[in-house]
Amino acid sequence: MAATTDLTKLVQPDRVHRSAYTDPAIFELEMERIFHKVWTYVGHESQVKNTGDYWTVLIGRQPMIMVRHGDGSVRVLHNRCPHRGAMLCGNRLGSAPDGFTCSYHSWQFHTDGSLKAIPLERGYKGTRFETGAADAAMRNMKPAARVANYRGFVFASLAADGPSLEEWLGPAKIAFDDICDRAPKGEVEVVPNCFRVVQQSNWKIFLENQLDALHPAVTHESTGKAAYEVELEFEERHEKAPLSYHFLSAFSTTPIPKWDDFQTLNYSNGHSILTGYMGLRPSDPDTLAYEETLRQAYGEKRMEEILAVNIHHVLCYPGLSVQPPLQQLRAVRPLTVDKTLTEIWHFRLKGAPEAIYRRALGYYNLVNSPSTLVNADDLWNFWKCHQGLASDGGDWVSFHRNAGQDHVQGNLTTSVIGTSEAPMRNQFSAWGAYMGGT
Ligand code: FES
Numbered sequence: 095m096a097a098t099t100d101l102t103k104l105v106q107p108d109r110v111h112r113s114a115y116t117d118p119a120i121f122e123l124e125m126e127r128i129f130h131k132v133w134t135y136v137g138h139e140s141q142v143k144n145t146g147d148y149w150t151v152l153i154g155r156q157p158m159i160m161v162r163h164g165d166g167s168v169r170v171l172h173n174r175c176p177h178r179g180a181m182l183c184g185n186r187l188g189s190a191p192d193g194f195t196c197s198y199h200s201w202q203f204h205t206d207g208s209l210k211a212i213p214l215e216r217g218y219k220g221t222r223f224e225t226g227a228a229d230a231a232m233r234n235m236k237p238a239a240r241v242a243n244y245r246g247f248v249f250a251s252l253a254a255d256g257p258s259l260e261e262w263l264g265p266a267k268i269a270f271d272d273i274c275d276r277a278p279k280g281e282v283e284v285v286p287n288c289f290r291v292v293q294q295s296n297w298k299i300f301l302e303n304q305l306d307a308l309h310p311a312v313t314h315e316s317t318g319k320a321a322y323e324v325e326l327e328f329e330e331r332h333e334k335a336p337l338s339y340h341f342l343s344a345f346s347t348t349p350i351p352k353w354d355d356f357q358t359l360n361y362s363n364g365h366s367i368l369t370g371y372m373g374l375r376p377s378d379p380d381t382l383a384y385e386e387t388l389r390q391a392y393g394e395k396r397m398e399e400i401l402a403v404n405i406h407h408v409l410c411y412p413g414l415s416v417q418p419p420l421q422q423l424r425a426v427r428p429l430t431v432d433k434t435l436t437e438i439w440h441f442r443l444k445g446a447p448e449a450i451y452r453r454a455l456g457y458y459n460l461v462n463s464p465s466t467l468v469n470a471d472d473l474w475n476f477w478k479c480h481q482g483l484a485s486d487g488g489d490w491v492s493f494h495r496n497a498g499q500d501h502v503q504g505n506l507t508t509s510v511i512g513t514s515e516a517p518m519r520n521q522f523s524a525w526g527a528y529m530g531g532t
């Protein structure tokens with residue numbers, strides 16, 4: 095980025111300069127000003143059930159460890175040995191009930207990051223280290239500045255100051271309420287495995303696609319049509335196709351004008367909600383059995399309230415895309431200006447029948463998995479977008495669709511139609527505020 099580049103000129107209310115996606119210097123600024131400041135989803139508390147259980151995760155540029163400490167709390171630590179800087183955990187997950195031991199010179203740490211032991215400590219005799227002049231950072235693993243847990247979903251922020259997690263999420267916290275409320279026991283458990291997909295594009299292209307209600311009928315048309323044809327075959331035999339076909343056929347049987355009937359609700363900090371479009375309350379025996387468990391747990395009235403929540407997608411900008419009715423989420427971890435890792439997780443509703451879990455698993459495999467055509471269709475677009483933006487064929491990205499027509503009421507912008515590009519404009523409004531440029 096040229097030293098003179100003025101970020102205010104890159105982001106305008108209805109268009110964005112391509113360098114916001116392709117300039118490595120802007121990417122570095124994003125890490126510093128956005129990802130090292132906001133609340134980042136690190137994982138679900140059920141990933142670390144026992145003392146010493148840990149998972150490693152990236153927050154912006156920082157390799158971190160989420161670990162269960164002996165007092166039951168979940169800690170988030172920098173994955174760095176204070177001796178010579180080696181990462182403490184080179185693997186993705188593991189268990190260290192007695193604390194961490196560095197594989198380089200065997201310094202040992204408790205699961206809250208404090209120093210436990212240094213072998214052959216006599217070597218430090220008379221040095222700055224022994225006399226106490228060494229600061230805590232030379233003895234202990236550094237923790238994240240703040241850690242917060244909302245209904246089992248653990249977030250961390252590297253910034254000491256800023257809004258609390260709940261303030262920052264605002265109305266987007268409905269993502270986690272909707273997931274958990276659908277469980278008869280009011281909480282979920284992670285399925286301890288995730289798909290990890292590296293897409294060849296800037297991270298923002300992924301987020302813009304999440305609430306892009308115009309693209310499914312185009313990009314996923316062939317996938318949806320194939321599933322629809324199978325549904326028709328079932329119908330001809332007077333049978334009902336399994337719901338999993340509906341997950342795919344909805345892409346093509348929902349024509350563009352129908353997408354316009356839905357709404358996006360766009361809030362502060364770039365968060366957005368897409369209202370629901372798929373009928374997920376059929377009257378098959380599995381669904382009825384599930385409803386009975388909810389009725390037993392909450393009573394009829396509350397059950398109806400829970401099942402009436404009509405959200406398809408919640409985007410917690412800049413790092414999370416949640417699909418609450420199907421208990422799944424995708425966490426966005428930017429790697430470089432043109433490479434982005436997404437981690438795709440799903441959850442079990444505690445107390446719900448196994449068949450309801452199988453349904454979520456079906457959606458996970460059929461729509462969000464890297465092996466499905468749906469994901470492949472999107473990945474192909476993401477790569478093509480990035481290639482086009484990196485070219486000299488034009489300078490601007492257009493977000494003009496329904497610009498100036500959406501309904502603004504305080505911190506909420508409601509899209510005038512479902513395919514308005516309001517969510518993308520909302521994301522860039524937050525981007526500008528974080529980057530200090532607009
Ligand atoms: S780098 Fe960890 S003990 Fe030396």
Ligand SMILES: [Fe+2]
Pocket residue numbers: 303309310313314468472
């Ligand atoms: Fe898509």
